[in-house]
Amino acid sequence: MVIYNLMEKIVSLCKRRGFIFQSSEIYGGLSNTWDYGPFGVELKNNVKSAWWKANVYGRDDILGMDAAILMHPKVWEASGHLKSFKDPFIKCPACLQFFRLDTIWDKIWNSDWFTSLRETMMGDKDSSYLLRWAKTEGKKLAPNLNLVKEPEVTISWIADLHHKFGGVEFDFKTYVGRIACSRDGIARTPCPNCGNPLPEESMAANLMFETLFGPVKETAQKVYLRPETAQGMFVNFLNILDSKHP
Template sequence: MADASLMDKIVSLSKRRGFIFQSSEIYGGLANTWDYGPFGVELKNNLKRAWWTSNVHQRDDIYGMDAAILMNPKTWEASGHLQSFADPFVKCPACSNFFKFDKIWDEIWNSDWCRSLVETMEGAKDTAVLIKWAKSKGKDLAPNLSLVKEPAVTISWIAELHHKFAGVNLDFKNFMGRIAASADGVSRIPCPSCGGILPENSMPANLMLETYFGPVRETAQKVYFRPETAQGMFVNFTNILDSRHPKLPFGLAQIGKSFRNEITPGNFIFRTREFEQMEIEYFVRPEESDAKLKEWIEARYQWYIDLGINKDNLRIRPHDKGELAHYAKACSDIEYEFPFGWSELEGVANRADFDLKQHASFSGKDMTYYDDASKQRFYPYIIEPSGGVDRSILAFLVDAYHEDIVRDEKRVVLRFSKALAPVKVAVLPLLRNRPEIVGLAKELSHDLKKDMVAVYDDTGAIGKLYRRQDEVGTLYCVTVDVQSLEDKKVTVRDRDTMQQERVEISQLKTYLLERLK
C-alpha cells in the first residue's frame, strides 16, 4: 500500500543519521543528485559486496569487469542509443515542468494533490466535498487545476456523469480527466505538479548525457556518459574469449555508474540522472536461452529475500509483448512495493543475439563464438539481469524501517540483515566522565575494528545512544559500566530482541563473530 508519509520518514532519517545527503546542499543543491554519508556508503558497499560475492566469487562461470565510463561514440551508434534512446515527454504550459508521457497517470496518482484529493474523497457521500477541497487544500497543492479555478463548472460536468463517492468504483483516468476539464467538459490530462492542462501530444527527448573529449572545444570529440554498463561488456566479448577461453554458458559482471538525462527524476534516490548499476551479461546457446532466463529470474528474486526483503513486498512481473524492447525476446521485472507503489528493482531480459551482431556489423570484427564440439560459429544469446544499486538501497531502507513502542515511547529501528548492516557493533561507555571506563571502551572498540565494523560513541546518555544505534541498524551494542572494571564483563544488547547478556571481555570477540556469521 502506497504510503507517502513513510517516504518522508526515510528521507528524514537518511539525512539525520548520515545515510544520504542532498548533493552540494550548501549551494542550494543540484536537483536529484545525492551524496552517500558515513553510514550510507557502508550500506552501499555492503550491498555491492553481497552482489559481487553471490554472482562472481561463488560461481565458476562469471568473470568480473570494470569498463570505462566514456566509450568510442560508435558504441552508441551500434547499440541504437543515439538513434532511439528517447522518452516521450510533455511540458506543462502553466508550470513548465516536464513529464514522461507514458508514465503520466502514475505521476498523477502519486502527486501530492491527487493523494490529498483521494484521501478527502474517501467516505464522502456527494460532490460537495470536492468544492470544499478545491477552496482549501486544492489552492495550495494544484492551483491550476480546473476543479480549483472553476469548481462550479467542473462539478457540473462530474455530476452530469452521475459520479457518487460511496460504494462506487470510479474510473481513475476518467474522473481525473474530468476534474481537469475545461469549460467544454472534455476530459483532459492534469499536470502532476500544478493541475494545469497538459498537451495531448508528446515530444521525444534523447536521454544521452553529452560531454567533449579534448581540451579545446572547437576540435574536441563529442562523447557520451554511458547510459548503461552493458555495452562495456559486449565490446569486450572477444577479449574475454581470448584471455579466459570460457565455455558456454558464461557471463560477465560489472558494477558501475551510468548517466541518463531523465525527464522526471524523483522519489528520492529511486530515479536519478547519475546512478549505479549491477549488471550481468550471461552468454548462452540460443536453444538454452528460455530455460536460463527462468533460472536467472528465480535466482535474482531469491537474492533479495536472502538479504532480508519481505517476500510479501516483492513480485515478478513479466513484460507484455508491446512493452518489450525491440531487441528483447522476453523480459521480467522484479518489483518492490515502495511507498509510492510497485516499481522495478531489477529487470531480467533475454536480449537474444542483437548486441553481438550489432557490434560485429559496426566494428567489422568477428563477434561469434566457436564451438569445439560442433565445429560451428554462432552468436550466443544473452541473458541480462540488470539492477540498480541506488533503488535497491531505497528498497532495503524501506523494508528495514520499523517503529516499535518500548516503555510507551516510539523506537525507530532499521532491521538490516547481518550482511547489510552498516555497523555491526557499537561500544558505549555507561559513564563518559570516568576515564577508566572510557579507556576500556575505547580499547575494546579498537580491538573489535580489526575483525568487524565497530564504532565508539560517548556523546549521550546510554538510552539515547541505544536509540541512535537502532536508527542506523547496528546489530549489537556493547556497554562498558562500573561493574566491568571489577568482573571483566560487558553487557551485549541485541538490536532486534533488545535482550542483554553479560559476556566476559576475553570472550567478547569470539561471542560477536559467532553471531555475525
C-alpha cells in the same frame, strides 16, 4: 502523503547518521546526485563486495570485468541508443514542470491534491462536497485545476459520473480527466503538480548524458556517459574470450 513522509524520514535519518547527503548541498544541492558519508561508503562497498562474491566468485560461468564510463560514440550508434534512447515527456505550461508520460497517472494518484480530493469524496458524497473542496483545499493544492478555477462549470460536466471514489466501477482516468477538462468537456490529463490541463503533445527527452572529450573544446569529440551498464561486456566480449581461451 504516507509514502512521501516515510521517504522524507528515511532521507533525513540517513543524513543525520552520515550515510548519504545530497551532492553539493552547501551550494543548494544538485538534484539526483548523492554523496556517501562515512557509514554510507562502508555500506555501499559491503553491498558491492557481497554482490561480487555471490555473482562472480560464486559462479563458474561468470567472469568479472569493469568498463570505462566513457565509450566511443560508435558504440551507442550501433546499439541504437543514439536514435531511440528517449522518453516522451510532457511539460506543464503553467508550473513548467516536466513529467514522464508513462508515470503521469501514478504521479496524479499520489499527488497531494488528488489524495485530498479522494479523501473528501470517500463514501456517498454529492457535488456540494466537491464544490466545497474546490473552494478550500483545492485552491491551496491545485490552483490550476479546472474544478478549482470554474467549479460550477466543471461539476456540471461530471454530474453524470459517480460522485464517489473507490469501487470496481470507478474509472480513475475518466473521472480525474473530467475534473481537469476545459469548457469543451473533453477529458484532459491534469498536471500532477498544479492541476492545469496538460497539452496533448509530448516531447522526446534524450536520456543520454553527453560531454566533450579532448583538450580543446573546438576539436573535442562528443561522447556519452555509459547509459547502459551491460554495454561494456558486449564490446569486450571478444577480448575476454580470447584472453581466457587462447
